[in-house]
Amino acid sequence: xxxxxxxxxxxxxxxxxxxxxxxxxxxxxxxxxxxxxxxxxxxxxxxxxxxxxxxxxxxxxxxxxxxxxxxxxxxxxxxxxxxxxxxxxxxxxxxxxxxxxxxxxxxxxxxxxxxxxxxxxxxxxxxxxxxxxxxxxxx
Amino acid sequence: xxxxxxxxxxxxxxxxxxxxxxxxxxxxxxxxxxxxxxxxxxxxxxxxxxxxxxxxxxxxxxxxxxxxxxxxxxxxxxxxxxxxxxxxxxxxxxxxxxxxxxxxxxxxxxxxxxxxxxxxxxxxxxxxxxxxxxxxxxxxxxxxxxxxxxxxxxxxxxxxxxxxxxxxxxxxxxxxxxxxxxxxxxxxxxxxxxxxxxxxxxxxxxxxxxxxxxxxxxxxxxxxxxxxxxxxxxxxxxxxxxxxxxxxxxxxx
Numbered sequence: 001x002x003x004x005x006x007x008x009x010x011x012x013x014x015x016x017x018x019x020x021x022x023x024x025x026x027x028x029x030x031x032x033x034x035x036x037x038x039x040x041x042x043x044x045x046x047x048x049x050x051x052x053x054x055x056x057x058x059x060x061x062x063x064x065x066x067x068x069x070x071x072x073x074x075x076x077x078x079x080x081x082x083x084x085x086x087x088x089x090x091x092x093x094x095x096x097x098x099x100x101x102x103x104x105x106x107x108x109x110x111x112x113x114x115x116x117x118x119x120x121x122x123x124x125x126x127x128x129x130x131x132x133x134x135x136x137x138x139x
Numbered sequence: 140x141x142x143x144x145x146x147x148x149x150x151x152x153x154x155x156x157x158x159x160x161x162x163x164x165x166x167x168x169x170x171x172x173x174x175x176x177x178x179x180x181x182x183x184x185x186x187x188x189x190x191x192x193x194x195x196x197x198x199x200x201x202x203x204x205x206x207x208x209x210x211x212x213x214x215x216x217x218x219x220x221x222x223x224x225x226x227x228x229x230x231x232x233x234x235x236x237x238x239x240x241x242x243x244x245x246x247x248x249x250x251x252x253x254x255x256x257x258x259x260x261x262x263x264x265x266x267x268x269x270x271x272x273x274x275x276x277x278x279x280x281x282x283x284x285x286x287x288x289x290x291x292x293x294x295x296x297x298x299x300x301x302x303x304x305x306x307x308x309x310x311x312x313x314x315x316x317x318x319x320x321x322x323x324x325x326x327x328x329x330x331x332x333x334x335x336x337x338x339x340x341x342x343x344x345x346x347x348x349x350x351x352x353x354x355x356x357x358x359x360x361x362x363x364x365x366x367x368x369x370x371x372x373x374x375x376x377x378x379x380x381x382x383x384x385x386x387x388x389x390x391x392x
């Protein structure tokens with residue numbers, strides 16, 4: 001499961017939804033793997049405003065990955081200045097863009113848990129598939 | 140016609156096989172009227188990439204179709220796709236279907252994951268731009284969920300599923316309880332929460348689901364909510380057997 005997916009997930013328990021602590025879910029005891037994919041620079045530029053950067057930083061730190069800057073990169077940070085172009089296909093990604101791609105789309109939780117900061121419920125990740133099904137008494 | 144994704148790797152003993160309903164979704168989403176509607180809402184290349192969520196992906200054929208043809212449907216290829224399914228075997232199969240479709244696409248979009256869950260219960264509120272749901276819509280008794288945990292994985296120490304297990308997993312994909320609406324009604328209740336302000340939903344219904352009542356009910360969610368049939372198939376004596384309802388909010392101003 002990709003780290004970017006965590007940007008769109010929250011605790012499945014209804015009563016947690018209103019609590020800010022239910023996002024992001026916190027990875028615990030994680031085994032990570034890198035699954036390489038082609039970089040999509042227009043996507044990276046456009047996804048920036050949709051990222052909850054503080055959550056990305058928190059998750060990254062909790063996984064023991066290198067610390068991220070306090071503020072999100074800008075669109076300009078992602079494109080080599082000499083390659084800036086009207087045509088997306090001409091643009092060359094910077095190291096910042098490559099690092100962001102590696103973090104959000106290539107770094108995957110293979111095994112582990114995702115923990116809600118509100119109710120402490122643990123969701124298992126097995127073979128890359130996160131399980132958000134709740135036992136009957138929690139639905 | 141846009142290419143239909145390959146699902147040749149999927150075991151249809153325990154994952155719903157693409158059928159008339161799946162193909163109606165593909166045809167509707169890629170119809171000229173829906174493409175025009177989607178492009179009008181989402182094609183502006185400087186806006187954030189639209190997130191497409193499909194609940195109950197099954198084989199993944201619909202989500203893979205959107206991911207593989209994002210450029211044709213949305214006029215942009217930075218579209219994000221995410222799926223959920225209650226059946227863990229479907230999650231794994233669908234994931235592969237979407238990745239294969241993207242790999243063979245000239246303009247690859249961005250696939251997130253398929254998570255194992257109940258409907259959209261784990262999805263962050265107001266995050267979904269395009270929602271797709273092909274529900275278990277057949278009026279038939281719901282399966283006994285008390286066995287779900289044991290049936291949702293390979294039996295301990297075994298390399299194959301059992302016949303009872305496969306039957307249960309397939310029942311999940313079609314049995315919809317009274318009027319075939321029990322699961323759909325639970326899903327409809329989540330739609331206003333998960334959709335972004337500009338978000339739209341495509342939900343498949345069959346004639347026994349009383350689609351006119353369903354649409355009337357959606358329009359009563361509050362001011363601005365709209366529901367219209369935008370695709371149908373299997374016309375019989377003036378009755379559409381299956382239809383796709385588009386749900387959206389009129390944007391003010």
